[in-house]
Amino acid sequence: VQLQACGGGLVQAGGSLRLSCAASGRTLSSYGMGWFRQAPGKEREFVASINWTDGRTYYADSAKGRFSISRDNAQNTVYLQMNSLKPEDTAVYYCAAALFRNFHSDYDRRSNMDIWGRGTLVTVSS
Numbered sequence: 001v002q003l004q005a006c007g008g009g010l011v012q013a014g015g016s017l018r019l020s021c022a023a024s025g026r027t028l029s030s031y032g033m034g035w036f037r038q039a040p041g042k043e044r045e046f047v048a049s050i051n052w053t054d055g056r057t058y059y060a061d062s063a064k065g066r067f068s069i070s071r072d073n074a075q076n077t078v079y080l081q082m083n084s085l086k087p088e089d090t091a092v093y094y095c096a097a098a099l100f101r102n103f104h105s106d107y108d109r110r111s112n113m114d115i116w117g118r119g120t121l122v123t124v125s126s
Helices: none
Strands: 002-006 011-012 017-024 032-037 047-051 057-059 067-074 077-082 091-097 120-125
Touching: 002 091, 017 032, 017 047, 017 091, 017 120, 032 067, 032 077, 047 077, 047 091, 077 091
Parallel strands: 011 120
Antiparallel strands: 002 017, 017 077, 032 047, 032 091, 047 057, 067 077, 091 120
16 A cells, blocks of 8 residues: 555645545555644654544643544545644654554554655644
């Protein structure tokens, strides 16, 4: 499967964006999915993930209450709705897929992911 993230852009603080991650080559219904981000000069960090079978979701503390991950298996797409954006949310956002994976206490590990898409840049101005 190949992943392509889109939906990034420039937004003012307090605004919203919805990122999409579309898959080609294989259905996303077989994958646990995650969003990660990488700010300039920093390591890639976990944002949110959603399980393969039960749809359970997990969030980084920085994303709780503001971001929402969802999936539409019929559209073969995963979304990240981002509200109340802050300048510190500025980063390249990546979607990733883990085959046949339900996450548990390891929900935030990059090593869980088998496939990574190309990122989309989100810039939040103050």
